[in-house]
Amino acid sequence: MNPALLLQQLAKKQPTALALAFENQRYTWRQMNARANQYAAFFKKQGVRSGDVVALMMDNRPDYLFCVMGLNRIGAITSLINTNLKGDALEHALQACGSTRLFLGTEHIPTFEDSPCAKNSDLKVWLHAPAGQETSQDCVNKSIDGCSPRTTDYRYTPRGEDVYCYIYTSGTTGLPKAAVIRNQRMLGANVFFGHLVHQSTPGSLIYVPLPLYHSNAMLLGFGSSLATGAAIGLRQKFSASGFWPDVQNFRATSFVYIGELCRYLLNTPSVPQERGHELQVAVGNGLRPDIWEEFQERFEIPTIREFYGSTEGNAPAINFSGKPGMIGRLAPSMVVVQCDPTSGEIHRDARGHAKAVNAGESGLLLGKISKLTTFEGYVDKKATAKKLEHDLFKSGDRYFNTGDLVKLHEGRWLSFEDRLGDTFRWKGENVSTTQVAETLNGAQGVLESNVYGVAVEKTEGKAGMVALTTNDDFDIKKFAHFVKDELAAYQRPVFVRIIQGGMRVTGTFKHQKTDYRKEGFNPKLVQDPLYYLSAGNYLPVDAKAYKAIHQGEESI
Numbered sequence: 001m002n003p004a005l006l007l008q009q010l011a012k013k014q015p016t017a018l019a020l021a022f023e024n025q026r027y028t029w030r031q032m033n034a035r036a037n038q039y040a041a042f043f044k045k046q047g048v049r050s051g052d053v054v055a056l057m058m059d060n061r062p063d064y065l066f067c068v069m070g071l072n073r074i075g076a077i078t079s080l081i082n083t084n085l086k087g088d089a090l091e092h093a094l095q096a097c098g099s100t101r102l103f104l105g106t107e108h109i110p111t112f113e114d115s116p117c118a119k120n121s122d123l124k125v126w127l128h129a130p131a132g133q134e135t136s137q138d139c140v141n142k143s144i145d146g147c148s149p150r151t152t153d154y155r156y157t158p159r160g161e162d163v164y165c166y167i168y169t170s171g172t173t174g175l176p177k178a179a180v181i182r183n184q185r186m187l188g189a190n191v192f193f194g195h196l197v198h199q200s201t202p203g204s205l206i207y208v209p210l211p212l213y214h215s216n217a218m219l220l221g222f223g224s225s226l227a228t229g230a231a232i233g234l235r236q237k238f239s240a241s242g243f244w245p246d247v248q249n250f251r252a253t254s255f256v257y258i259g260e261l262c263r264y265l266l267n268t269p270s271v272p273q274e275r276g277h278e279l280q281v282a283v284g285n286g287l288r289p290d291i292w293e294e295f296q297e298r299f300e301i302p303t304i305r306e307f308y309g310s311t312e313g314n315a316p317a318i319n320f321s322g323k324p325g326m327i328g329r330l331a332p333s334m335v336v337v338q339c340d341p342t343s344g345e346i347h348r349d350a351r352g353h354a355k356a357v358n359a360g361e362s363g364l365l366l367g368k369i370s371k372l373t374t375f376e377g378y379v380d381k382k383a384t385a386k387k388l389e390h391d392l393f394k395s396g397d398r399y400f401n402t403g404d405l406v407k408l409h410e411g412r413w414l415s416f417e418d419r420l421g422d423t424f425r426w427k428g429e430n431v432s433t434t435q436v437a438e439t440l441n442g443a444q445g446v447l448e449s450n451v452y453g454v455a456v457e458k459t460e461g462k463a464g465m466v467a468l469t470t471n472d473d474f475d476i477k478k479f480a481h482f483v484k485d486e487l488a489a490y491q492r493p494v495f496v497r498i499i500q501g502g503m504r505v506t507g508t509f510k511h512q513k514t515d516y517r518k519e520g521f522n523p524k525l526v527q528d529p530l531y532y533l534s535a536g537n538y539l540p541v542d543a544k545a546y547k548a549i550h551q552g553e554e555s556i
Helices: 003-013 029-045 062-073 087-096 106-113 141-145 183-197 215-228 240-250 259-266 289-298 381-386 433-440 476-486 514-519 543-550
Strands: 018-022 025-028 053-057 077-080 101-105 124-128 163-169 177-182 205-208 231-234 254-258 281-285 303-308 334-337 362-368 388-390 398-408 413-419 423-426 429-432 446-454 463-470 495-498 530-534 537-540
Touching (some): 003 062, 003 215, 018 029, 018 062, 025 029, 053 062, 062 077, 087 177, 087 433, 106 124, 163 183, 163 215, 183 215, 205 240, 215 231, 215 254, 215 281, 240 259, 254 259, 259 281, 334 398, 423 446, 423 463, 433 446, 446 514
Parallel strands (some): 077 163, 205 231
Antiparallel strands (some): 163 177, 334 362, 362 398, 388 398, 423 429, 446 463, 495 530
16 A cells, blocks of 8 residues: 555545645546656656666645655656755755656745756756746656546556555754655654544645645644545645635645744734634644643644654654643653753763653653554754664664653643754754754855854744854845845844854864853853844844843744
8 A cells, every 4th residue: 555546546436536636736536646647657658667766856736746746656766855955955855855856846045056966967857837937948747737637557566564655754864864754754744643643534735835745734734634524725835915815725634834924924923814714723833831821722723732743753742632842742652861961961870871851851762663653764864873772661662753852741741842863843843953063154154153042032933043263254235135045034043142252162162052052142151242133134142232132022
């Protein structure tokens, strides 16, 4: 069994029912299956075979799903490229998945052409234009449309252990890593989230405003649709102003979120469409306790189901009770252990064993690896090995290290605290401080950069901040242009500190981050020049700006 076979079954079971809504486009299950067949036939003609990898870089639109389903139908693997990646990071993502083929939406041609991969003569690129868009590029739209829409024998028998797709996660080591999602993992997520979490049925519609390269959108959204026969509603890119009109127009019964999305919606003026809708359930992660009840009450959402889990991980939790601020309860296969809150290093006793925390304490969340709670890891085996912890409680045991600090409460309830190590979360994306620092070190006049995350009131996650040592060639205006050109939006430092004197380092000459994090961008604590990013420019942080940022009056 694989997702493409599930699609085929739905096309037979409820052929004329709504399967997919996007803008003014509507597709039934029969039509969606036919389009998947056309993509399958196209890729077969192009020489793609079972086990081959095709990278996909495209904004949300129906053809994104048709492409993934078409490749899955012939046993090929889709590598879902984060559309925010640029330059070396984009090249690395393509290399990490081992693909020599890229299916590229024309909206991302400029990003691709500015990256080193554009010079790779071994990379086969197919261009695809959005429906109705005029383009002078040589696109494959007509070639796909000319392929047979009928289901034929592709000489591939789907197996659960076959790889469905790669979803990228920044993890804790810098550049993106390709997490392995097998058919069985996709289908398992489909059934669990579709039936138990969304509680969808044929006639329901799951609204997905998140990018399809994100696991929440692909697994929790589209996967739940396939498992239950509910339709999926897509938006090209999230829009706070367009969210409620979409919910009303699609007649959505549930939606998928990340915490920042919820805060964006709360920060928009009230509109009539935000009430009187048909929504019953919101499913996602990162909804913070300070806005949970306000969000639920204002938008009249009966049920919020917050969950915890990484794309590749084996330690999921879900809050079925709707208890604000909780990510779920600790399962028997999970443990929270004492660790260094800065480095994430697990504390071990004289025998080398870890110690579980007690209720009321925080620690590192781990998931035990077993036949039932597997860890598929990444394409990069070395990256997989780095996520494993051995011999924690007895000889031979193995645990997946989530890299996340959580708090254990009475009743085995869990709340999310922070990401450990050199990675922090901003605008729903994991930001690698190492990767960003390496990029910023290439800016004119920058001698050294130390990147870290700082807390800002009324925002989710941590905002990026960089401490720089510079020479006379440094110019803050030029630096702003460099940041815009070289980094994705979520990676750009929101705050800049120009160090007067040497960078603080540890005894082993590693960058010191703890004190910098504590001082943040507070001008009362920092004598160095401070700047914040506003509308593409870096402006000085004074007492007035500092207060406005924390009160949400100055957007960042």
